[in-house]
Amino acid sequence: MTIKLENVGIAVRDLEAAISFFTDLGLTVIGRDTVSGEWTDTAVGLDGNHAHIAMLQTPDGHGRLELFEYLHPEAIESGPTSPNEIGMHRVAFSVDDIDDALAIAARHGCHPLRGVATYADVYKLSYIRGPSGIIVMLAEELEKA
Structure with missing residues (x-):
């Protein structure tokens, strides 16, 4: 079996602000879309899933970030993570x-x-x-x- 990292997905509160931050650091937006429907409900595991998304790529072409701003269901705010918390780190x-x-x-x-x-x-x-x-x-x- 062959495996490669496709991208890292991050839910954000403000898609435009996140895009601005990462593009100023040097990433490039390679795609944007608004997604919803049965396929997204199934893939993501959320009923009524509806989000604005953007795919960004590093200048070397190897690293990608997929940013999501959820329209539905409503995004859930959580406290800022700490570097020692279990789960997605950085x-x-x-x-x-x-x-x-x-x-x-x-x-x-x-x-x-x-x-x-x-x-x-x-x-x-x-x-x-x-x-x-x-x-x-x-x-x-x-x-x-």
Whole structure:
């Protein structure tokens, strides 16, 4: 059997704000749609499923995010997740310049949970609270192979 990661799906409170955040970081919108009907009810497991969606892709063409803004059933707000909670944890991106990426995030009101750390002189990295409370890890490789 062959397997490959297709995308990471994230429900957001404001699709346009999330798109703006991720495109400013360098992702590209490769598709948008509004979905509903029996097929979405079956695939997602929610009766009356109706959502605006957008598919975004990283510049290298390998990573994709699918963002959902639910129209029905109504989105359920939850508290921001913590890095040590069980379940979906975060989405991570490699960036050329972490300071530039953090400046872009700050323009969207998104800031590090604590700061920027250096891991083994290999990466500078930071967890930020992105749109809709999403934890986004940004990592800048220090030692290029």
